[in-house]
Structures are given as C-alpha cells and as structure tokens.
Amino acid sequence: MDIRICIDVPDLERGIAFYTQGLGLHLARRLNDDWAELVGGSSPIDLLANEPGTSPLGPERPQRRDYARHWTPVHLDFVVERIDEVAQRLVALGATLERPIADRRWGRMASLADPFGHGLDLLEFKGRGYDELLVPQA
Known part of the structure; x- marks a missing residue:
C-alpha cells in the first residue's frame, strides 16, 4: 500500500514555496491549476488549492475550510x-x-x-x- 499526503492550502504558489524552500521538497508536477505534487520525502505530498469557507464534505455539511x-x-x-x-x-x-x-x-x-x-x-x-x-x- 502507498500513502499519499494531501494538504489543503488557500494559495497554491505560497504552499509550493513553503514546502519546497522550507523543507527541500521538489515540485514533481502540476496536475491542474489547483493541484501540485511534491516529492522528496517517503510519501508524495499533494497540495490542493481550496478557498477558505468552502465545504470539504459537500454543501449539506456544516464544516467549512478555515486556515486559521x-x-x-x-x-x-x-x-x-x-x-x-x-x-x-x-x-x-x-x-x-x-x-x-x-x-x-x-x-x-x-x-x-x-x-x-x-x-x-x-x-x-x-x-x-x-x-x-x-x-x-x-
């Protein structure tokens, strides 16, 4: 089994900069405008751009993304x-x-x-x- 780590971020470019410059990970590829794959550790990390206030589980659920x-x-x-x-x-x-x-x-x-x-x-x-x-x- 492989494990992939997914991290929601409100700003994909800032997320890429933080994890690559800060931890030495590398941008492997962009899967689209709101998804980047980082490698360099034991598991790939997917950064997923999602706006604050959006629902991660569908509109009927009360939870909303909050980056505080x-x-x-x-x-x-x-x-x-x-x-x-x-x-x-x-x-x-x-x-x-x-x-x-x-x-x-x-x-x-x-x-x-x-x-x-x-x-x-x-x-x-x-x-x-x-x-x-x-x-x-x-």
Whole structure:
C-alpha cells in the first residue's frame, strides 16, 4: 500500500514555496491549476488549492475550510538534519514556532504551524532515533 499526503492550502504558489524552500521538497508536477505534487520525502505530498469557507464534505455539511490555526489529532512529522536551520527557514517563510526546540532522549523536536494553520513537527534524530526509548542494545 502507498500513502499519499494531501494538504489543503488557500494559495497554491505560497504552499509550493513553503514546502519546497522550507523543507527541500521538489515540485514533481502540476496536475491542474489547483493541484501540485511534491516529492522528496517517503510519501508524495499533494497540495490542493481550496478557498477558505468552502465545504470539504459537500454543501449539506456544516464544516467549512478555515486556515486559521486549528488543532487536529493528525499532523505531519518531518525528519530533518540541522533542525535549528530548518525551523528558522520555515518561520521566515511564514510558519509559527509554537513550542521551542526541545531535547528528547531520541533527539530534538520543534512544533510549528504552517502558514495555513496546519500543525507540523520537525524531528532530528540522534543515535538510534525512537529506538533510544527501548531497552539499550546488548
């Protein structure tokens, strides 16, 4: 099974700039005027341009797209090298650093919101990454 990540953005050009310049992803192709495919990670990311206030689930549903900061139990983690530089670059491109870079047993982590209100984390692993949480290797 393949997994594709879809991110709604109100401005496709700004979304492309944020994710390519900020995280080093690459524009693979434009599928039409409101859909761009980015590659460079383990899963392709599709940026989908959708106007604020439009309904993602059909006109009969009350939910509307809102690009103000919002919380959802689903977010993206980007594993990076040089987390300080990447966080600084993302902030310069419009992200908000919501929690300062923190040291963890497995590495370092920064929590941000992209310019479109979506939460994302930057992870910089050290040693065995998350396996550092397990019993040490013999």
